Amino acid sequence: MKKNILIIGAGGVGQVVAHKAAQHNDVLGDIHIASRTVEKCHRIIQSILEHKALKRPGILAAHALDATDISATRALIERTRAQIVINVGSAFLNMSILEACLETGAAYIDTAIHEDPDKVCESPPWYANHEWQRKQACKQRGVTAILGAGFDPGVVNAYAALAAERYFDAIESMDIIDVNAGSHGRYFATNFDPEINFREFTGTVWSWQQGQWTPNRMFEVSRQDDLPVVGNQTTYLTGHDELHSLSANLDVPNIRFWMGFGAHYINVFTVLNSLGLLSEKPVKTAEGLEVVPLKLVKAVLPDPASLAPTYEGKTWIGNLMRGSWNGTPREMLLYNICDHADCYRETGSQAISYTAGVPPVAAAMLVADGTWDAHRMVNVEELPPAPFLDLLGRMGLPTRVRLGDADMPLEDALGTDEERRTGS
Known part of the structure; x- marks a missing residue:
């Protein structure tokens, strides 16, 4: 202990x-x-x-x-x-x-x-x-x-492990989808450390496709999904941490990460990046001062923690997985929905931090x-x-499962799965 x-x-x-x-x-x-x-x-x-x-x-x-x-x-x-x-x-x-x-x-x-x-x-x-x-x-x-x-990485890794363990004989594709369907009311801000946020999107977008690393540019590839509660959402292929362990630890040939961005975010990001203001390399001003552009941008943007009091709407994060079970094609969606205002009332933070x-x-x-x-x-x-997903459900992050025509809490799905596997 x-x-x-x-x-x-x-x-x-x-x-x-x-x-x-x-x-x-x-x-x-x-x-x-x-x-x-x-x-x-x-x-x-x-x-x-x-x-x-x-x-x-x-x-x-x-x-x-x-x-x-x-x-x-x-x-x-x-x-x-x-x-x-x-x-x-x-x-x-x-x-x-x-x-x-x-x-x-x-x-x-x-x-x-x-x-x-x-x-x-x-x-x-x-x-x-x-x-x-x-x-x-x-x-x-x-x-x-x-x-x-x-959560991503983390909970989505547990979703992947649970699906591989209990619901699929083989998983052909795993698409991790992260959408912030909320609004903080500021002209422009990032939901976590701006320096880390921007570094994710200025390099090569790496995804695991056909059993190998595949490069793309940021905002080059998009998709649309009609998601429970938050509805139709556009997301973009993005490099992300969990791909780098899931590709090594699970036998899944296609693992991709998709993140939602609004047109305004993409426009501001593109301007900042085109001007070199998202560079991590130091530059010298005319006065001889050495400045890292990315750190300067971070300094002038709102502190992500300051966004919490006025944040409205919900986050949606989940795994859409396709494969087979007993020789039959199967699609499964494991996901969580979290409300910004509810999180603020409980902890003084918005849903992305929560x-x-x-x-x-x-x-x-x-x-x-x-x-x-x-x-x-x-x-x-x-x-x-x-045990992890069960505990999270009791701590404020419940998981739902969409399998076939049914959409249910994870605990109900696990019960149904146990009954199916044991014949009880």
Whole structure:
């Protein structure tokens, strides 16, 4: 049984993680929040107290931390006696935090793939460039490291694993669809860290097609789907973290990621990119100042956490899978719908932060009770999916299943599947 968690990162996702951890501190124990800007941690603690989120009285503490400093991170883990570290800081921090966990034995959980600040869109599979190089070290030291335990990556990986395990003999195609059918009311903003957001879309779009990596340009390929509740949506083929582990761990020849964008976002993005304002490479101004254009754009855009109070509408994320079962073609849709306003009332964050922040807490709870305490490095699809999805449903992220003409809650589908498999 592992207890006491250290949350590194105090943005919108960090706020959700801290709120949800507080709601389950009977399982998780002491809660520590660390960030380079400790004032952000104090604001999250204040929000937890105002929402009366703590399930029972317990330690809730803030810490200043530069997580690029491995020795400082190691010292904080040891000082707080944290046995589980949830990394929801910048994607540039993964490897230094992972190393601190290796040195202390603490379990490590993150929600996104590591990025090198000087490289955009490295060669696939992306995990092999950084995290997977530490697999052997995790195994040798018995350290649990769960990679990509947000929603996408994360929950969608569990959807894939569940489908492969229970509903298909063979999956021919898997299309992961992510749509924000909501509005924040600002002229232009990104829903998470602008620097990370833009870096996803300025490089090559890699997808897994016919059993190999296939390159495209951003906004080159689109599709339309009539989705439950949110209706007809246009999405674009996009490179994304989960493709890089699912293609290695599941025998599926076609795995693609599609994200929804409005015409206004595409127009602004195109202008910024065409002007070179999304470059990660430094430039010099006429005054001799060195500036990274992407960081400047990030500085002038709204803080994603500030969007939450006025956000309206819903998010829709799911897996559309096609394949066969007992020689018969089958199509299955596993999905979640989340409401921005409901998330704000509960945690003070919008639905995009909520969908990213609840899953790592569920993962931490499964590590705490031993269900997911793997003592090695894994991606989410390598772990039992049903306990994770069941727990998420009870924590505010229920899954629905569309199979044939039926659309039902996941728990009903699993019951039907169990009855079908056992003949009861």
